[in-house]
Amino acid sequence: MSENFADRLIGAIEKKGSPICVGIDPIIASMPDAVFRGGREKADGGDPQAAIDAIFEFTTRVLKIVAPHVPCVKFQSAYFEQYHWEGVEAYYNLIQEAAELGLMVIGDVKRGDIGSTAAAYAAGHLAEPEMSASDEMATPDAITVNPMLGLDTLEPFVKTAGEFGKGLFVLVRTSNAGSAELQDVKLADGRTWSEMLAEKLATVAEGLVGGRGWSSLGAVVGATQTHTMISLRQRLPKSIFLLPGYGTQGATAEMTRHAFRDGLGALVSASRSILYAHKDAKIAAKYGTDWERCVEGAVIEMKQDLAGVLAS
């Protein structure tokens, strides 16, 4: 049996001394010029191979910079799927690179479907790749999952996660402005739709609790959603919260406070504020024009920022 995902993740957070997840959102237009070997124009102008080469160069350098500081990275699948199967090949190869650097990896794929279709998604995205034609790939340690189709549709994901020591982060309350109208809507019994979902998920989460008391079934809760953070934490006491929204989307360290319990149980995710820190005037003034120093500086500042909240 593989080791429980939640146990591995809690161990990695303690080892690195920070609950940070760096989001890998490779956007050609935001990348530093230095990663475009053949010139930025080719990648911008519709040459998919030039774009994928730049993504590969940029991401491998980011992974090496952040690996000593953070336990986890999250790959946003959409930015790879944009380049069709060649992008998907880069996605899996880069996950392998991250794994070799000792990073845990979340695949942000937000999949969800019924019955045997959900089982096929779980096989492709979570199972160990016995079906791969290449050695240069790994599947993520965990994936994000969309639960809208019903709790029954999570079962194949839960089964595969349990079998391979993998994890799930189920969307419960997302970070975007428009999420309220569907997720915060009040039910006849007074709860919000997300609160109802959280209560149902808590039962499923019980089945994946590890030795450290945390479940491998986690929840995605936007760090921006402070009005409902305490309520969702109470309803999902054993789920690790993945909190997107820090930095560019406006959430602060203080806003993540109630997601933690005894200093554990949450991963704060930041993407653009780390990856493209060279575009941030405040960071650039402190760390100079070298984009890689800016990435490292942004991670170190985020680590200190969160440490302040966790210590108080």
Next chain:
Amino acid sequence: MSENFADRLIGAIEKKGSPICVGIDPIIASMPDAVFRGGREKADGGDPQAAIDAIFEFTTRVLKIVAPHVPCVKFQSAYFEQYHWEGVEAYYNLIQEAAELGLMVIGDVKRGDIGSTAAAYAAGHLAEPEMSASDEMATPDAITVNPMLGLDTLEPFVKTAGEFGKGLFVLVRTSNAGSAELQDVKLADGRTWSEMLAEKLATVAEGLVGGRGWSSLGAVVGATQTHTMISLRQRLPKSIFLLPGYGTQGATAEMTRHAFRDGLGALVSASRSILYAHKDAKIAAKYGTDWERCVEGAVIEMKQDLAGVLAS
């Protein structure tokens, strides 16, 4: 400007004389032995290339059989993603094959994410592939989309669909047994969650209405959900309904009646009952042991079955 998707689809339904969408769910264990060139054992036993070869052979033969009878096929992405990037390459190449046979194609990908991430999904799955390294691919005419993250997250998909004459089928009420607990839950105002979603979508659908009066923003409504079909049709008067669940999942032609308006506006989807018709004793008794004759027989019977309802 490309022609409006809904206009193209309504035209194709009229031309073929049936509102059928054949679901391409390639499952190795269910396929006839005849498509395994190197023997079934290789594909079953963990050789991804043998599995993909069999999927390719099976699907191209199915596409040729159904093309004269139906307007549309729906590719279930999960069964391709299961084989990582090589499966994704087969997905796009087979969509190209279907397009060359004059079939319209829905990519059943159920994607959904926020902001620039949703835009990247739309670029990969709906936009014309200027970014492709290969000529042997097409993107689908429409994709399925998961709206749980909020109506704002649909905007990039709507924009790309409008730009390229493509369509969207938004999940509103799915066909699986467990869907009721999240989608039929009653709100404080008495509507179900799905009814509330349908009303919000109707406004978005207005922006994509074509010359025939139907919108390129359609809805996925399980054919099994007869208790809410009339209510959802009233709330989404211009959306084409994609109705999964006919056949193996238990829905009958009669159960789809209220999704239609004046004989149009719905696509009835069947996957396993067509693809694996050779396993159906009743079909095999009538059409013999040739799996391809069984596929054609099952399509013709479904066509007659639906015609009976549409005529009465």
